[in-house]
Amino acid sequence: MRLSQFPVVTSKETPADAEIVSHQLMLRAGMIRRLAAGLYTWTPLGLKTLRKVEAIVREEMNRAGAVELLMPSVHPAELWQESGRWDVMGAEMLRLTDRHERDYCYGPTHEEVITSLVRQDVKSYKQLPVNYYQIQTKFRDEIRPRFGVMRAREFLMKDAYSFNMDEASLAETYAGMRAAYSRIFERVGVEFRIVQADSGNIGGKQSEEFHVLAGSGEDLLAVSDSGDYAANVEAAVCQPLRSARGEASQAMSTLATPDQRSIEAVASLLDVAAAQCLKTMIVKNDAGELFALCLQGDHNLNLLKAEKILGGCTLASDDEIRAATGCAPGSLGPVGLKLPVIADADAATLADFVCGANRDGEHLQGVNWGRDLAEPRVEDLREVCPGDTAPDGGKLAFVRGIEVGHIFQLGRKYTEAMKATVLDANGKDAVPYMGCYGIGVSRVVAAAIEQRHDDAGIVWPQAIAPFEVLLNPINPKKSEKLEQEIAQIYDALLSAGFDVLWDDRGLRPGQMFGDAELIGIPHRVVLSERGLEAGEIEYKARAGGDAEKLPWSVEALIER
Numbered sequence: 001m002r003l004s005q006f007p008v009v010t011s012k013e014t015p016a017d018a019e020i021v022s023h024q025l026m027l028r029a030g031m032i033r034r035l036a037a038g039l040y041t042w043t044p045l046g047l048k049t050l051r052k053v054e055a056i057v058r059e060e061m062n063r064a065g066a067v068e069l070l071m072p073s074v075h076p077a078e079l080w081q082e083s084g085r086w087d088v089m090g091a092e093m094l095r096l097t098d099r100h101e102r103d104y105c106y107g108p109t110h111e112e113v114i115t116s117l118v119r120q121d122v123k124s125y126k127q128l129p130v131n132y133y134q135i136q137t138k139f140r141d142e143i144r145p146r147f148g149v150m151r152a153r154e155f156l157m158k159d160a161y162s163f164n165m166d167e168a169s170l171a172e173t174y175a176g177m178r179a180a181y182s183r184i185f186e187r188v189g190v191e192f193r194i195v196q197a198d199s200g201n202i203g204g205k206q207s208e209e210f211h212v213l214a215g216s217g218e219d220l221l222a223v224s225d226s227g228d229y230a231a232n233v234e235a236a237v238c239q240p241l242r243s244a245r246g247e248a249s250q251a252m253s254t255l256a257t258p259d260q261r262s263i264e265a266v267a268s269l270l271d272v273a274a275a276q277c278l279k280t281m282i283v284k285n286d287a288g289e290l291f292a293l294c295l296q297g298d299h300n301l302n303l304l305k306a307e308k309i310l311g312g313c314t315l316a317s318d319d320e321i322r323a324a325t326g327c328a329p330g331s332l333g334p335v336g337l338k339l340p341v342i343a344d345a346d347a348a349t350l351a352d353f354v355c356g357a358n359r360d361g362e363h364l365q366g367v368n369w370g371r372d373l374a375e376p377r378v379e380d381l382r383e384v385c386p387g388d389t390a391p392d393g394g395k396l397a398f399v400r401g402i403e404v405g406h407i408f409q410l411g412r413k414y415t416e417a418m419k420a421t422v423l424d425a426n427g428k429d430a431v432p433y434m435g436c437y438g439i440g441v442s443r444v445v446a447a448a449i450e451q452r453h454d455d456a457g458i459v460w461p462q463a464i465a466p467f468e469v470l471l472n473p474i475n476p477k478k479s480e481k482l483e484q485e486i487a488q489i490y491d492a493l494l495s496a497g498f499d500v501l502w503d504d505r506g507l508r509p510g511q512m513f514g515d516a517e518l519i520g521i522p523h524r525v526v527l528s529e530r531g532l533e534a535g536e537i538e539y540k541a542r543a544g545g546d547a548e549k550l551p552w553s554v555e556a557l558i559e560r
């Protein structure tokens, strides 16, 4: 591609509203442009990288035996009512009404849609197992869209759904997906870690996440130094409590009176949860103790140290809640209780908000857990949780990660609710087991930059760089011969299958090299009249090392 024909708009200024480096660099390199909160246009340059990630994902999914299809992004409400999730998804699901006053949503995920397809098309055990996937746009009305495409509202996901006759078959598909995901992130060229995960409101039991390790990651991971245990703190906290207490989706009344021993067993980790309280509401039990309920997911946890984060808050009545928030106290939440209304939830500090349960006098106003607690630093957590012991006996440490992939063994939740049965070998109705497997394709681009950058800009791993080779000519307009020679090299590299960008804009070298570093193409070739006379090309790798002189020939370049 000739840069004169490929619009790239770079900038030296660091955008004021971009907090993390990937967001800053994607804007500065002109890869994305903001349309509105959490909505981004991928420019031609950004799209090149996005498509490369997508291609790797597609190749590895195909290789693992998954089959591609494409489902609509707008879904009829009836489907989500059948699964029971229409009422539990809350405000993150964008709801629409058509001209006939029928309800729809913009799909945040596709378990319901795929189950309806399988219900129509799969009649016999002989058609299973099957693993469908798509690479498609999702919309989630995130409470705090931020960090550019890292936490967007509209984003690109690869989502796969397997249907299996029994748990053993599901476990096999799950293992295949786990291996495929590892290959995908290795090929993309990022350092990642697989951790135990909480399955949130999707449901199911076994679930793991793939995290790109980065200081800016929104998730906290508890990692054992023995190497055998790693978990998202969400899971490290919620799962022990959940298994101690049995079923997750219990009514609030039981959760509000947890058994003391199970709390103590995870007490130190609960401090971590307190620090993660972005998604938490506070309620009080009959004995007047305070507990935190997770806003997201079907899990809840109690909070021993609730006072610590509740300094100065007061109980509020329904009327006060209404006055403070303009809303009724709560919509129906995941565990069948009314969840709180959070006023001012978009405020960066989550200061002084109001939350409430659907019981009289249990609402709180003036809750303020402050910036430090809402955004805990790893060092703070070490202090709170000194010398914690992991389940495998190792010592726990906390690191930050970016969730780029998530795999689940769902079980029969959707197939049962939506009556997607097939005939088994004995001609009897059987309910298949499901797995689901997601990758945040657009998030992977930002996550890679978080790991791979320096002061001058992005340092792309070769596999997902927008271009592989950059030709930088010095003063080409002065010499027709130089321009012709460069055109030859350009054509020859293209013919050899390289993705080449030729900066033929005729900019001054300083500007041209500044852009080159910012955009981060892995291999840079400098071509000058003096070099041509001396028969030399200058080669430099973006990842570092000194510039090298190579003979002026395409063969020498290709070999390098």
Ligand code: ATP
Pocket: 109, 140, 142, 149, 150, 151, 152, 153, 155, 157, 200, 403, 404, 405, 406, 438, 439, 440, 441, 442, 443
């Ligand atoms: P998160 O915890 O970051 O909100 P999630 O657990 O809600 O993510 P999943 O339902 O597991 O997300 O979706 C599969 C993948 O989609 C995630 O692993 C992540 O990579 C990506 N993803 C989820 N939400 C977003 C978003 N708002 N913007 C970009 N990518 C996202």
Ligand code: MG
Pocket: none
């Ligand atoms: Mg989410």
Ligand code: MG
Pocket: 403
């Ligand atoms: Mg998550």
Ligand code: MG
Pocket: 403, 406
């Ligand atoms: Mg997830």
